[in-house]
Amino acid sequence: MDEREALRTVDLTKRFGGITALKKVSFDVKYGEVHAIVGQNGAGKSTLVKIINGIHIPDEGSIFIDGKPVKIKSPRDAKMLGITLIHQERMLFPNLTVAENIYLPLLAKKNMKKGISINKRMMEEVARKYLGLVGLEIDTNAKVKDLGAGEQELVQIARALAEEAKIICFDEPTSPLSRREAERLFDVIRDLKKLGKAVVYITHYIDEVFLIADRVTVLRDGSKVVTKPTTETTPEEITRFMLGRSLEEFYVERREKKAGKTPVLIVKDLYTKPSTSTSVSLKGVSFELNEGEILGVVGLLGAGKTELAKALIGAEKIERGEIYLYGRKTRIKNPAEAAKLGIVYLPEDRKNEGLVHLLSVRDNIILPLVNRLSRGKILRDRSIEENVAKDWIIRLQIKTPSAETRVINLSGGNQQKVVVARSLARSPRIVIFDEPTVGIDVGAKVEIRRFISEVARSGVSVILATSDIDEALSLSDRLLVLDKGRALGVYTRGEIGREDLIRILSGEPRKA
Known part of the structure; x- marks a missing residue:
């Protein structure tokens, strides 16, 4: 590992309305290192990485790149500094080719003007070069929409390398991948280390931390709990830092x-x-x-x-x-x-089948109950709806600034709790x-497992x-x-x- 420090944050703080999402978090990553960030939903992981990548602007704190203070006010600022984010959701153009997806961001970075011709052969050569670095042998003229999830992930990494990113952040990269695709991704990340890249890796899966990370930082309730080399800790200890409880409590009896x-x-x-x-x-x-x-x-x-x-x-x-x-x-x-x-069904694909993204937490919960709550009235009774939603928010401990917050802005675990609330609000058998x-x-796993047990205890099958x-x-x-x-x-x-x-x-x- 290169001992040179690629990035450091000092006392980063970020507030959203009355909610403090990040509290004086200091963090660093070195060149040739994978530094994992773990924590429960709402711990501040994504907020920290989005600040680093210019998606959010911190209310307090400082950021240093190569030891020099910088201001990152937009994703463009981050890219100009050599920082990129591999999002959990694919940030590719599905109807463009692989080569176009890899090359087009380079044009934006170089501020090329309209009317300048694009050399197709050069574009394909650039794409093949960086696809080779991630070990992906595919037709550069294939449409991205025709690729598998794992292949799309590797195209995103190839694009980051083409942009000459030196600090690469991954946000839950294995969530949509099969086990084989995930293992392939881990090999690529190990190769990124050898190339001297600084890798920031957000994950829910503790086992992944010990497979690829050199150090791990645990966040809880927006604050940093600890940073440790992975050789000096265990999955059990990391779980205790994350939850404030032991691993034995992870699986609810x-x-x-x-x-x-x-x-x-x-x-x-x-x-x-x-x-x-x-x-x-x-x-x-x-x-x-x-x-x-x-x-x-x-x-x-x-x-x-x-x-x-x-x-x-x-x-x-x-x-x-x-x-x-x-x-x-x-x-x-x-x-x-x-x-x-x-009979109610809670789908595996909560984002596409379980939620209406643009609606609020309240509206998602009461959506199947609108006719029942209206009781034949022409106008909906908002006070009744608010009470029903509030009851479920408290019962399932859904972390949300308010019932009016759009559900798409919640963390994955809290989105899942909204799906549970909406389904059980029907009083199913x-x-x-x-x-x-x-x-x-x-x-969130512990909380949902405990609630499943409580549902059965009430007589529901x-x-x-x-x-x-x-x-x-x-x-x-x-x-x-x-x-x-x-x-x-x-x-x-x-x-x-x-x-x-x-x-x-x-x-x-x-x-x-």
């Missing part, structure tokens, strides 16, 4: 109250037709869901968990099979009909959670579709194991352990 034995949902020999080219068809899946039970549905990627959840609410076409709801045979045509029957804790920080084995084992009364659309078995709580479950999912026989 199922409440003591036992589930009932009365089935509220019976599924027999269910077959489905894939709705998209990437969907998995279900093949003869059968199970029962009892009153007040948490039924964990586990499986690897492509197991059919989401397809099963959507089939139960009429969003996936059923070819054959039978569904009995509260003792009566039924066929649910669509999600609206499912909701009327007391069956709730289907699809990967409820994916992509959110460990603190829960289907928990998750790829997190420990989450499934700690919360579920029974486990339905899926693989490529088929049920491998249903196991009661205590009948199966972690090692057995891993063997089943990997196709190995259980130990006798």
Whole structure:
């Protein structure tokens, strides 16, 4: 590692209205180093990196690049200083080619004027050069929209290298990636270190910190808690710094109250037709869901968990099979009909399927209740709506400046809590959670897991579709194991352990 300091912040403070998002945070990163920043939602991670990249302007504090004080008032200022941000959401032009996406920012940086011709051959050569540095062999004339998530991520990094960025910030880069794509990204980040780049890496995943980072800084409630070399700490210690609690509390144990034995949902020999080219068809899946039970549905990627959840609410076409709801045979045509029957679904893709981005927190929560709360009145009663929203904000501890804040401005964990609030505000009898804790920080995971347990304790039946084995084992009364659309078995709580479950999912026989 180069001991030269690339960037230092001193006492950075940022306020949004009456909320202090960052409090006197000092941070530094060296050339040839990966410095990870971790913390719960609302800890200030993204605020810090956005200040460094000129998206936010600090109210107090200083920034130094190569030991010299600088003022960063815009993303353009940051880029001129050699700083770039690889956003969690892809910041590419989907209808342009790979070469155009890599080269066009260079034109802006050089202040080239309209009318100046672009040498296509040179553009492709530049693109190939920097794609080579990230190990990506693709057609430079391919449209970005036709690339996979991992390939788009690497195109963004290639573009950052083409801009001659010396400080590269990553904001939750692995959230949309498969395990293989993430491993490829880690190799690229290690190569960036060898090239002498300074890397700032924001992540929710503590294991990633110990895979690629040299140092880690923990933020909590907008303040820095600690900075440590990763060789001098452990995942358990980092978790305690983040949460103020031990790792043992991370996975919430199922409440003591036992589930009932009365089935509220019976599924027999269910077959489905894939709705998209990437969907998995279900093949003869059968199970029962009892009153007040948490039924964990586990499986690897492509197991059919989401397809099963959507089939139960009429969003996936059923070819054959039978569904009995509260003792009566039924066929649910669509999600609206499912909701009327007391079944609600919390989608895995909360941003595209679970929220209305431009609406406030309040409006997102009460959206399915508008007709009920209006009670036949022509005008909506805002006071009733505000009370309902406020009750859920308090109950789920949603961190938001106010109920009027647009939901898109909340952190991922708090957005997920809004999805939970909106679904449970309907007073359902069956709730289907699809990967409820994916992509959110460990603190929010604990809170949502605890709430799932409380929901079941109240008598509501829960289907928990998750790829997190420990989450499934700690919360579920029974486990339905899926693989490529088929049920491998249903196991009661205590009948199966972690090692057995891993063997089943990997196709190995259980130990006798």
